[in-house]
Amino acid sequence: MRIPPLYRHPIWQRFFAGAAVGGCISWLIFLFMFGTIQQKNTTLIERQAIRIKELNGHIQILEEDYQKLNKENEEMLTIQEIDIKIHNFERYGIRDRLGIYQAEESIKEDLRSLVAKDLTTVYKNKEVIKKTVENKTLKINGKQYKLVVKELYFYTTISLVLEIKLAD
Template identity: 25%
Template sequence: MHIPPYHKKPAWQLLIVGCTLGAIVSYFVLIYMYGSMYEELIEENLELQSQYNELKRQNEALLAANEDLNEKSNQEPIIELIEVQIINPEEVKLDRLIMHELEDLIKDEINYLIGRRVDSISESDLLLYRTIENKGFTIEDITYYFDITELTISKSLKIKLRAKLSNKI
């Protein structure tokens, strides 16, 4: 049996080249779609993990504060929640994952404030400013520093921060 020499016919050559290029292009499209989907899943997982850790810390602090309040008869307002917001992520080129990690690091740094009285925190707000502004937070070999632009002290401590890179100090 003789196999016809298709490699000499231009129509067959174009078909084989077209199939090969189509396979390569479709492979890259598949890899791109998989990567973007995987990035969204990682971000969602990181966000849910962050929420879980925050709620766990908040619950532990509130249980400890509740025990202290049971011992005391007067009900003074306490800090129940810490909210951190970075207002310039585009300026320092922060992606969403690094923003979540930075917010978690800052919350870990000031976690001791949950369950404290609001008036004692408002009296020592300068200490809170210095705690955040003088500490560098390192992620992926890049150190970030923050300036507090807005601080709201009530039952929820709301902090708005402006990020700076370490080489811009």
């Protein structure tokens, strides 16, 4: 194989020289454009990184304030409501829902003094509440019944789940 004798024709020499010079010039233009774009992006990223650090500092301060306020609010929680549920009354043949409702209301009246009290104070006296409810004797349909506390939940609402038993 032989290389064609293009070196003898000046037209081809000018073409290849122009292509080489054009390639070098276009490469320099590409490098300049790419460099300026990269410089803009680098400064943008640096500004954004600084802004992110500032915002993270603000977020951390706000979170600390938020946690502090939550802690203060938890300390100031008070009892707002008392919820009583009596279960297993069907077991003793009590079909009188009015009697059960009146029993629940009388227990609520006994515990009414706990409303608007501090949650921690009420929680510390949970055994007293339990004994108060368990020592109460109810009279429904001419029979005496005692209550047993099965579940006791504290938050802004005190929830009592009670079971009924025949009194001795």
